[in-house]
Structure formats: structure tokens, C-alpha cells
């Protein structure tokens with residue numbers, strides 16, 4: 001975990017995911033051991049709800065998992081958590097794939113539409129939206145003009161290509 005927190009790309013990913021408190025929890029979470037959420041809250045002095053929130057967020061990305069133990073006398077369940085730091089590359093790849101899908105969708109949208117923009121207030125319409133209202137801005141009534149999105153489209157295509165290469 002220490003190497004991961006020292007890796008800038010990996011720690012940036014984790015910070016977006018779990019925030020500063022989550023990062024503090026990871027830094028204080030002893031390697032290769034398992035703890036209940038309450039023990040972790042005591043050890044780190046982080047609020048119990050925040051500890052739980054971080055653990056479940058990590059669990060959703062398969063970066064942490066738990067073992068459930070039942071106390072035979074009281075019937076109470078205890079969840080013992082441990083980290084799965086070796087799954088970090090898969091978690092980051094999955095996130096990149098989601099971002100890539102969004103970019104591709106936006107690229108298709110930009111490539112398959114013609115756009116019209118109001119110079120007065122910046123409203124952008126697709127051809128189909130604009131033709132219905134005779135190319136007048138729905139906001140201020142100014143005549144819209146054709147908007148050349150080729151620069152944006154080019155930037156999107158480049159980003160899609162770069163990310164596709166990274167993901168292989």
C-alpha cells in the first residue's frame with residue numbers, strides 16, 4: 001500500500017475515489033492484517049461513518065474485502081476488513097474504460113450532428129433542434145449561425161486514440 005500511495009497516478013485515482021479522509025485511513029491501515037470498522041475508527045480517529053463509507057467504496061472496486069464472523073453467544077456479526085492493493089491496476093483500467101466509453105459517445109455525437117450557435121448568448125443547437133425553430137435562438141431570438149466543431153471533434157478523436165492505446 002505504501003508504494004501505491006507514493007505513486008502519483010495511483011494516489012490521484014484513490015484520492016478522487018475516497019477523498020482525504022479515505023487516504024488517511026489507507027495510510028494508517030496496517031498491511032496484510034484485518035480489522036473491524038470500529039477498530040479502524042479507533043486507530044485512525046476517523047469518524048466511524050467515514051470509515052465505513054471508505055471501506056464500501058473500496059469494496060465496490062474490489063480494493064477491499066471483508067470476512068464475516070458470528071459471535072456464538074450474542075449472535076452479533078463482526079466484519080473484518082482487509083485491503084486488496086494488488087487490484088489497483090484493474091480498478092484504474094476499469095475507470096479509464098468508462099471514461100473512454102463516454103468520450104467515444106461524445107465523439108459520435110459531435111461527428112454525426114451539425115451545430116448552430118447563438119453569438120449573443122452562446123446557446124448551441126443541433127441541426128434538428130434549430131430547424132424546428134427556424135434557426136432562431138430559443139433564448140434571445142437572435143439568428144443562430146453554423147458552428148464549426150471540427151477542432152473539438154479533432155481533440156476528442158485524439159484523446160480517444162491515446163486512451164485506446166493506453167488500454168491496449
Ligand SMILES: [Zn+2]
Pocket residue numbers: 118119120121122123137138139140141142
Ligand atoms: Zn441567444
